[in-house]
Amino acid sequence: MTKQEFTITVYTENHIGLLVRIATMFSRRKINIESLNTSPSEAEGIHRFTIVIHETEEVVRKLARQIEKQVEVLKAYYNNNEEIVWQELALYKVPTDEIAEKVKVERLLREYGARAVVIRKDYTIFETSGHREETDKLVEVLAPYGLIEFVRSARVAIIKQSKGFHEKLKEFEQTEPGEELVENEYLDKQDEVFSM
Amino acid sequence: MSTTAQITTTSPEPQSISSAKGSELTGSQAVLEACIVEGVSTIFGYPGGAIMPIYDALYDYNDKLKHILVRHEQGGIHAAQGYARASGKVGVVFATSGPGATNLVTGLADAMIDSTPLVAITGQVFAHLLGTDAFQETDVVNITTPVTKWNYQVTDATEIPAVLAKAFYIARSGRPGPVLIDITKNAQIQKFRYEGYTPCNHVRSYRPKPIVRKEYIEEAARLINAAEKPFVVFGQGVILGKAEKEFKAFIEKAGIPAAWTILGLSALPTDHPLNVGMLGMHGNYGPNVMTNECDVLIAVGMRFDDRVTGRLDKYAKQAKVIHLDIDPSEIDKNVKATVGVWGDCKETLPMLTKLVEAKVYPQWVEKFRACDAEENKEVIFEELHPSTEKMTMGEVMRNLNELTGGNAVIVTDVGQHQMVACRYAKFNQSKSNITSGGLGTMGFGLPAAIGAKFGAPDRTVIAIIGDGGMQMTIQELGTIMQTGVDVKILILNNEFLGMVRQWQQLFNDRRYSFVDIASPDFVMVAKGYGIAGNKITDRADLKAALQAMLDHKGSYLLEVMVGKENNVFPMVPQGCSVSEVRLK
Numbered sequence: 015m016t017k018q019e020f021t022i023t024v025y026t027e028n029h030i031g032l033l034v035r036i037a038t039m040f041s042r043r044k045i046n047i048e049s050l051n052t053s054p055s056e057a058e059g060i061h062r063f064t065i066v067i068h069e070t071e072e073v074v075r076k077l078a079r080q081i082e083k084q085v086e087v088l089k090a091y092y093n094n095n096e097e098i099v100w101q102e103l104a105l106y107k108v109p110t111d112e113i114a115e116k117v118k119v120e121r122l123l124r125e126y127g128a129r130a131v132v133i134r135k136d137y138t139i140f141e142t143s144g145h146r147e148e149t150d151k152l153v154e155v156l157a158p159y160g161l162i163e164f165v166r167s168a169r170v171a172i173i174k175q176s177k178g179f180h181e182k183l184k185e186f187e188q189t190e191p192g193e194e195l196v197e198n199e200y201l202d203k204q205d206e207v208f209s210m
Numbered sequence: 211m212s213t214t215a216q217i218t219t220t221s222p223e224p225q226s227i228s229s230a231k232g233s234e235l236t237g238s239q240a241v242l243e244a245c246i247v248e249g250v251s252t253i254f255g256y257p258g259g260a261i262m263p264i265y266d267a268l269y270d271y272n273d274k275l276k277h278i279l280v281r282h283e284q285g286g287i288h289a290a291q292g293y294a295r296a297s298g299k300v301g302v303v304f305a306t307s308g309p310g311a312t313n314l315v316t317g318l319a320d321a322m323i324d325s326t327p328l329v330a331i332t333g334q335v336f337a338h339l340l341g342t343d344a345f346q347e348t349d350v351v352n353i354t355t356p357v358t359k360w361n362y363q364v365t366d367a368t369e370i371p372a373v374l375a376k377a378f379y380i381a382r383s384g385r386p387g388p389v390l391i392d393i394t395k396n397a398q399i400q401k402f403r404y405e406g407y408t409p410c411n412h413v414r415s416y417r418p419k420p421i422v423r424k425e426y427i428e429e430a431a432r433l434i435n436a437a438e439k440p441f442v443v444f445g446q447g448v449i450l451g452k453a454e455k456e457f458k459a460f461i462e463k464a465g466i467p468a469a470w471t472i473l474g475l476s477a478l479p480t481d482h483p484l485n486v487g488m489l490g491m492h493g494n495y496g497p498n499v500m501t502n503e504c505d506v507l508i509a510v511g512m513r514f515d516d517r518v519t520g521r522l523d524k525y526a527k528q529a530k531v532i533h534l535d536i537d538p539s540e541i542d543k544n545v546k547a548t549v550g551v552w553g554d555c556k557e558t559l560p561m562l563t564k565l566v567e568a569k570v571y572p573q574w575v576e577k578f579r580a581c582d583a584e585e586n587k588e589v590i591f592e593e594l595h596p597s598t599e600k601m602t603m604g605e606v607m608r609n610l611n612e613l614t615g616g617n618a619v620i621v622t623d624v625g626q627h628q629m630v631a632c633r634y635a636k637f638n639q640s641k642s643n644i645t646s647g648g649l650g651t652m653g654f655g656l657p658a659a660i661g662a663k664f665g666a667p668d669r670t671v672i673a674i675i676g677d678g679g680m681q682m683t684i685q686e687l688g689t690i691m692q693t694g695v696d697v698k699i700l701i702l703n704n705e706f707l708g709m710v711r712q713w714q715q716l717f718n719d720r721r722y723s724f725v726d727i728a729s730p731d732f733v734m735v736a737k738g739y740g741i742a743g744n745k746i747t748d749r750a751d752l753k754a755a756l757q758a759m760l761d762h763k764g765s766y767l768l769e770v771m772v773g774k775e776n777n778v779f780p781m782v783p784q785g786c787s788v789s790e791v792r793l794k
Contacts, residue, residue, distance in 0.1 A: 027415050031351055031361070038356050079539035084361040085380055088415045189412045 015070040018203060019048070020092050021100065021171045022078055024063040025055060025179055026034060027086040036087075039080050045069060049102075051168035060088065066169050088186055093173055100171035104149035105131070106140045107163040108156055113138055116159055126152045173176040216621040222579045224270045236402040237367030237397045238267035240461040240611035244374035245275055250302050252276045252293060252664040254286040257305025260576070261333025263398035265304075277524060277706055278664065278693055281685035283310050287317025287659035288683070291326045292661030296619055296669075298452065300327045300381050301661065307333045308346030312353065316651055318388045319357040323471060323648030325399035325450060329377050337365040337394040350392045352468045357390045359387030367400035368389030375410035384418025385537040386450055419536055422553040422561060430532045430549045431565035433506050434524040440466045441504035441529075443489055443497070443518075445509010446473035446647075448535060454478070454640045456559040457510065462535040462564050467578050469497035471512050473647040480616060490518040491782045495589075495791055498782060501526050502789040504579070506605070509530045511555050514544035515648065524787035534558050568766050588593045588793040591778045594634070599772035601749050603702045605625055610700070613760055618670040619644065619662050623655030626708035631674045638660055641666070653682030655781030659697045660689055670698065670760065677703040677729045687739040690765045698759050699741075699767040701732055704774050712777045736767040745768035 026032055033052065038048050048066040055062035067074065074092045082090040110133065113119055122128055122140075126148070132139040140156075142149055146166075153164055229235065229243050241264055245253060246257075255277055257265040268277055280286040283305040291302030305314050311332040321328045335344040351363050360380045364373055370393070377389040434440055448457045454477050461468045461478075467486040468478060478485050487494030487502070501507065507529040512518070519525045522544060533547035534555050535538070541550035551558050593604030607630060610618075616636030622628040622645040637643060644662050646654035657675035680701055690697055711725040733743040742762055746755045752770070759768040782791045 030363075031355065034352055035355050038674060076539070076543060079543075083537065083539045085413065087418045121243075152345050 015072055017068050017070050019066060019068055019095055020071070020074045021095070021098050022063070022065040022074065022081070022167065023091045023093070023171065023173060024065065024081055025057070025088040025090075026061045027088070028059065028061045029086045031187055032084070032086050036065075036081060039077060040065075040067065043073075043077070045073070045077070049168035051170055053170065055179055058185045060179060060183060064171050066171055071078065073124060088181075089092060089182065091173060091176075093146075097175065098171040098173055100145070100169050102142045102146060102149060102169050102198065103141065103143045103167040104152070105163075105165050106142075106156055106161060107137050108140070109137045109160050110135060112159040122152075122155070126155070128152060212287030222631070224272055226612060227270050229404065229406075231404070233404050233430050234401050236263065236750070237364075237370050237393065237400050237402070238264040240370040240402075240404060240407075241277060241374065241398075242267055242271045242392070243404070244407055244785065245302060245351060246271075247409065248374075248378045250275065250301065252278060253302045253304060254278045254280055254293070254661065255304030256280055256283050256306070256310060257284055257304075258310045258333065260307035260335055260395050261310070261331075261398070262394075264331070264333065264393060271585060273534045276664075277304075278660070278689065279690040280657065283313035283682065284316055284653065285660075285683050285686040285689065287314045287328070287330065288320070288651075288657035289664075289686075289689070290328055290330075290655050291317060291654075292621060292644055292658030293322055293326075293330060293665035294326050294661075295658070295665070296641055296662035296671075297665030298641060299665070300329055300378055302331045302666075303328065304454060305330065305332050306346065307335055308349065310346075310477070311350040312348060313358060314390070315354065316649075316686060318354055318390065319652065320646050320649040320651045321388040322357045322359065323445060324646065326383040326388065327389040329374070329381050330388060330390040332390065332392045333398065334392045334394045336365065336396045338396070340365075340394070350390070354390045357388070358390045358576045361390040361711050363392040363394070364397050365394045367397045367402045370397065371405070371407050376413060380413065380416065381411035384416075392543040392579065411492065419554045420538075420552055422551070422557050424561070426549055426551045427558060427561045427565060428552055430508075430534075431562055432532050433532060433549060434464060434466075434508065435567050436564075437506035439504045439509060439571070440464070440506040441500055441506045442468035443471070443501070443512060443613065444468055444474045444477060444508060444510040445512025446477075447534075448474060449475040449640055450558045451511060451536065451554055452594055453511075453554075453556040453559055454565070456556055458482070460559045460563045460566070463626040464566045465568070465570050466508065466789075467500075467571070467575050471515070471518055471647070472632050472643075472645060474512060475632055476643040477640050479638050480636045484575070486575075487582070488633055490515075491520070491716075492595075492617075492778050492780065493782075494582070494683065495585035495780050495793060498780070498788040498791040499581055500578060502787065503548040503739070504529050506530050508534070509545075510534045510559070511536070513537075513540045519544060520782045520786055520788045520790075524789070527660060527781040534562075560637075569764040585793065587778060593630075596773075598773055601752065601770060603630040603704075603772050604634055604774055605749070606700070606702060606752065606756075606770050606772070607631055609756055611636040613753075613756055614670065614672070618642070618672050620671045621645070621655055621662050621671060623673075624650045624652045625676045625679060626704070626712065626776075626778050627674055627676045627702040629709075630702075633663040633778075651766055652679040655679055656683050656697075657686045657689070660686060660693075660695055663695050663697050670696045671696070672700055674700045674702065676708060677705065678707045678727050680732065681729065684735065686786070687736060688740070690741060694764065697765050698762075699736075699765070700756075700759070700770040701767065702772050703729060704772050704776065705729070706774055708776075709778070711775070714773070715777070716783070717782075730779070732767060732769045741765045741767055745769040745771070747771040
């Protein structure tokens with residue numbers, strides 16, 4: 015199996031120490047995390063980790079199960095890039111003089127979908143969001159004009175097929191889940207199913 | 211009010227603590243109330259600065275909770291493991307912050323990999339000192355994260371009842387494991403209005419076992435009914451699931467030969483006609499070879515450890531695999547299952563038994579017996595009835611079996627003696643084999659045996675330990691001395707770190723690098739601790755010496771000198787397939 019980019023989405027309780035517990039799942043297996051984001055989710059009180067790694071599907075599937083096994087994790091999904099919609103946010107700080115004199119700012123804004131967040135005499139900060147190739151391209155374009163600082167956020171992703179977590183959370187809250195809703199044993203069919 | 215502490219010269223009487231709803235308790239008292247409600251009869255531990263309030267509270271609870279003072283925290287946690295494994299209950303260990311807590315790490319890792327239910331409670335520095343490098347402060351929660359099923363730091367006493375309820379629930383439910391609760395000193399001291407203790411039976415984000423889906427049972431039964439050479443391999447899941455009866459009913463109806471992993475040992479009586487022996491690196495010849503001949507492999511509560519499977523890409527490739535496990539992450543982890551049955555084997559086995567046809571496979575079982583005969587000729591007979599001058603570990607086990615009748619709890623350490631003991635010990639009942647399987651922790655045996663005796667006080671507990679492992683936790687003789695616990699210690703002394711020596715002989719051209727280990731006079735050491743003992747070197751004395759050990763009232767140490775360079779066979783060399791098992 016070939017390696018490819020996978021996005022792991024983990025729904026969790028908001029618990030101190032959980033970040034370490036999840037991070038060690040990767041470091042223990044010497045797997046590099048390309049990006050990691052934590053944020054609230056659509057369900058109140060439930061957090062959502064978005065983790066990007068470059069691995070084979072087999073490794074990712076086993077990892078997702080190990081993550082899901084953690085007591086404070088409700089559910090871990092993994093998806094390839096076709097199955098998700100994702101964005102990363104990037105900020106670029108450049109000298110205002112250089113930009114104003116040497117680049118057609120307007121062209122920059124239009125071509126790369128950039129937006130000026132701050133304009134000062136000494137510097138200007140642009141923002142773009144998109145896939146990595148897109149945000150990387152603007153770095154290339156700005157580099158000759160004295161790019162002072164660049165930073166890119168972790169990936170945030172939405173699973174195309176997902177119906178969100180509200181209904182699943184109700185199931186988790188019950189002591190004895192109803193049989194029709196416990197889709198657990200389809201261990202390899204992660205999407206339609208519920209493997210809590 | 212004076213701020214100087216009064217030095218008292220006499221100890222006061224313990225007080226009676228009211229734990230009625232609405233009474234005021236300290237965090238420490240709430241910890242002990244939790245232990246009582248959870249049915250913990252014995253706690254193993256060692257006091258220190260940051261856990262002093264809990265020990266102060268113990269002073270008043272001495273009549274309700276038995277606390278065993280160990281000699282080292284590692285001894286404490288291994289004792290709690292032995293207690294848990296022998297009793298089927300949750301083991302509890304107390305330790306202080308810093309070094310006390312870090313000394314628990316080996317035991318936590320051992321309990322994690324061997325799925326032993328434990329609750330470890332560690333003291334921690336005052337909450338306002340966290341992160342200041344205070345005296346005996348270590349980041350215990352982060353250190354223990356990879357070796358605990360769950361851990362949590364309490365900084366407020368009001369959290370204690372609910373957190374401990376959750377801790378016990380998580381430790382014992384689903385696939386059991388160790389839980390560590392770190393409690394800051396201020397939370398131990400803090401008084402709060404106690405609203406009673408409610409055991410936990412649900413954690414939103416945690417589902418210890420699923421509702422079993424019949425489709426998978428039906429599919430598994432279909433495969434089994436169509437099989438011509440089915441083979442069952444079982445592990446500790448049968449014991450942890452308290453499903454020994456259900457397991458026996460299943461194999462008896464289906465007529466399938468069954469082999470055990472080292473942790474599954476004793477779940478099925480040794481002399482059961484369908485018990486075909488031990489799997490893995492030093493397992494029996496038949497089970498290893500037949501793994502690569504069976505057509506349906508049914509794994510019950512086991513996790514296909516590398517010591518069981520040998521080379522994975524040559525493991526049971528011809529077979530359809532049915533894997534019953536309570537932990538879904540184990541299914542397809544090492545061996546791809548044709549049918550994965552996720553569930554508690556206490557539930558799944560009876561469902562399966564119902565659907566399988568009553569059958570016998572005399573020719574197939576005969577193949578195992580033919581392998582047995584081969585192994586007997588090449589290995590076993592000589593090991594049990596040696597013609598050598600020096601005694602063998604196997605003949606010690608044979609004599610021991612004859613005297614115990616298979617009714618003792620056998621606790622082993624790690625190494626050659628462990629493999630020999632597991633290969634040859636006889637067992638009539640479950641929860642009788644206690645050993646460090648997954649982690650291979652030398653030093654486990656002696657403290658685990660102490661714990662096992664507290665967990666199963668009516669049974670004879672025999673610790674079988676090598677000369678190396680004995681010296682790793684020998685300090686626990688002090689615990690035996692002080693508590694008077696009746697543990698029989700059988701040291702099989704080959705004057706080597708035998709298993710490493712065996713590998714060095716076989717794979718490193720006999721370059722014996724640091725395996726030549728000297729030992730103290732164990733009998734004299736035991737005497738120093740007030741423990742009776744004897745050492746024998748002659749075969750003629752063996753049986754009588756074992757009998758004297760068993761007959762002795764109280765603890766006893768028997769050291770048996772065995773051949774120095776004996777090897778454990780059969781052996782599946784590392785990187786080889788199970789069918790390449792060597793008999794010599």
